[in-house]
Amino acid sequence: MKRRIQWVLLLMVVCTLGVVGLQLFWSYQSYRTASQEFTRDINEALQEATRQEQDARRKEILQQYRGWLADTNLVKITCRLDPIYQNTKFYLADKHPWAPEKREPFTIGFAHFIQKLPKITPAAKAYFIQHFTKDLVWENLQEGSLYFYTKQLGDKMEEAYTQNRLNPTRLKKLFQQQLQQREITAGFDLILEKQPLNGKSGHSYATRAYNVSLRQPEQLVRAYFPDPNLVFLQRMKWIIGSSLLLIATAIFCFGYTLQTLFRQKKLAELKNDFVNNMTHELKTPVATISLAAEAIQEFDLSKASADEYVGIIRQQSGRLSGLIDQILKSVALEQESVALEKKSICLQELVTSVLAQHKPQLELVAATVETQFTPERLVVTADELHLGNVLATLLDNALKYRKNQLQLRLSLYRQAGNALLEISDNGLGIAPEHQAKVFEKFYRVPSGDVHNVKGYGLGLSYAQALAERHGGTLTLRSQLGIGTTFTLSIPLAPHEAPTPVVA
Incomplete structure (x- = not known):
């Protein structure tokens, strides 16, 4: 069984690592894809922005050219029918041709x-201006060429080329629009360069260089992004989020399964320990009853001897009955099938009653009992029988795990709407590593399958569960070799006027 669990754990580790590894690899591939897409998008955006900005300047020159053609003092436009x-x-x-030139x-x-x-x-003149500029002049502007259709038009065109400059504000706005269309909101800088650069100090990511001049020489512009990783993360936020969620889920399931396996293994060990101890506990009364019954049956006993053996049988059967009753109560409480008959109870009276029931056991070990009760009545809404069983369990624990002369101190007081009962003893105490576990079912401080103190590991689990069913808590403080203090906290009954306890 242990080897099978080890193989299961190994497979779970391999599967979990595989899932985490695949998620990390997928995230890395997504990161690379996002990086490539970002590089492509910013280059395409800048290319389109520079084209639109250049076209805007070409249209400005084209509009000027149409004005020149319409100026009758500059050029003359005529037509005739081709025979x-x-x-x-x-x-x-030209209206006034340059004399040296025969054109x-x-x-x-x-x-x-x-x-x-x-x-x-x-x-016809308007038609000529419109189509001449639309067809020929626009083609020249796109090519960045200068064609002298007339001397004066060529000179003006050359001057327009020279005076025409990049509009950085317009280019930036167009570039922003292109980036927004591609869902990129990262900050950037547009830097004009005369020659292509390999990088820009102070910037970590740059586009290719694109020409923004309408003709030679070229004027290059690049876009620089300070931290493109933010863009990658923004683009991948859903992928990264889902990957992290899947990884966290896989790790949580793995951890939860491991915890469950170890808990089941621990529970199995506790149950085995419980069965071993229970076997010893059952053998003794059963063997005693068997021997007593055999003696009564096979030997001619006097009435006094027979009564003695009958008493032994009753005592041992009572012991068996108590053991069975404790197991059944624990199971019933776990399944929440125990019906609590709650009513108003004065805790001082209940504690006094339970102490009176344990008086013979306490006197037998010469125990000293000190009580410190608050003078006001502490009334709680509880099941008297079961709450009394909780107190009895705590007293039984003090009796079982005593050393030398038992000294008990019971303190009862009010605190923040709760009634608190502290039961302190000078017993063996509990080591720190076992204190959190003693309330677990079947748990006993480890000592193999032989216990000097008889018990089944059910009492404290039963007591804590009942305290919680009453809306309260049961906790402990303990020092090994010095003693233990159990603190039972139960909510006080509402609308109960404090009254002094009648002595």
């Missing part, structure tokens, strides 16, 4: 312009 292809050709030239007007036709015009009209 061969019978479509309208548009011509673009032909820029000519273009639009396939989707179906009107056949011999000369330009306001509508």
Whole structure:
């Protein structure tokens, strides 16, 4: 059985470690995935933000370009009907051409312009400006190229390129929007660089560098994040939380199972010890009764001798009956099938009554008893019989585990709505390592299967359970070789006016 439990424990340890290991590995893999996703997302966000910021500046230049085309003092736009292809050709030239340059007007036709015009009209001019800038100029802006459709338009375009600068505030706002779309709320810094960098002092995590210039030379920008681990943790909070919960659950179940196994093992040992002691306890009265009955049956005894043997049989049968009764009461109390007939009881009177019942045993060992009762009546709502049994059990314990002359002190007083009874003796005492266990069923301070003091390990367990059924507590203080004090606390009956005890 012991070897089987060891194998079960070993398998449980392996399974628990396996579950914990798998959870940790899964969490690590999730962390790596979150790290990769974070790197990808911040780079994609910055790339998209720089593209949108560049497009915004391109649109600003495009709007300027349309203004230049509409300025009749700068350029002139004409058209005529192509005699061969019978479509309208548009011509673009400077209003005041540069003399040294012999430049032909820029000519273009639009396939989707179906009107056949011999000369330009306001509508045709507007159409030309709109589609010329939308198709050709926008393509040049995206390529970052400079095309001189006319000398003056080229010069103005070059100047616009030169004066056009990155708008950091707009880029930051666009970048924030892109991060929010990807559920990233970490703080960042946007740093402009002329050349790609491998890192930035004071920052621990950076994106790739992206160009924000509309044409050469490049102007690069990076986003730096001080502590991306916070982002990883935020993204993984549910995964980490569930993993920790599963790990904690596995460890709790493992610990609880171990505790249960050890408790069952301990209980089995206590029961074996109880059975061994009970066997000794049962053999003696049974053997005595058997011998007495045999003597009465087989020998011609005088009436006095027969009465003596009958007395022995009665005494031993009473002993057996008491043992069986104590076991049955303990089992019944454990199953809470004991019905308590509660009523108002004066504790001073109950303690005095129990002491009177134990007077012969106390006188037999020449015990001295000191009582210290509060002058007011302490009334509790309790079952008189069972509460009396609790007091009797505590007195029996003092008698069993005495040394030399027994000295008993019983103190009864009120404290915070409870009646407290302290029973102190000068007996053997209990070692600290056993004090918390003496209230457990079947537990006796270890001494093998032979006990000088007869008992079954049920008395204190029964007494504490009854105290708790009355809403109270039973505790002890003890020093080995000096003595033990049991403290019984029972709630006082409500609305009971304090009255002095009548002597």
